[in-house]
Amino acid sequence: MNGSAVSTVTVKVGRIYDQATDQDGNRVLVDRLWPRGMSKSRADIGEWCKQVAPSTELRKWYSHDPQRFAEFRRRYRAELASGEQAMALAHLRELATGAALTLLTASRDPLISEAAVLAELLQDG
DSSP states (O other), rough: OOOOOOOOOOOEEEESOOOOOOOOOOEEEOOSSSSSTTTTTHOOOOOOOEEESSOHHHHHHHHHHHGGGGHHHHHHHHHHHHHHHHHHHHHHHHHTTSOOOEEOOSOOOOSSSSSHHHHHHHHOO
C-alpha cells in the first residue's frame, strides 16, 4: 500500500439468485418486492433495503425495457434526491465505506436495473 488516504468504494451488482461468493462483502437486496421463489434463508443477504428501490409507478413504467433505461436512470436518480429514498441511499453509502458491497436484484439483467444505477451513484461518491 502507498499509504494514500483515498478509499476506493467497491460496489458490485448481482442477481439475488446467484450463489454468494467470498468477494461479495455485504450483500444487500435493493428491490421493493421480495423475489419470487426465493426463501429468506436461501437469499444469503445482509439486509433488504427496499426503501431505496424505485417508486412503484416508475418501476411499472420502466418494465425493464432496455429502450427505456436511459430515461429510467434519469428519473430514478431524481427520485433518489429526496425523502425516504435519499436516506436509504445515504445508508448504502455508509455500508460501502471501506467494505465490499454487492447490490442484489431479481431483475433478469442487473446491468439495466436500479442496482446498476445505485452502484454508479455509490462509486461516483
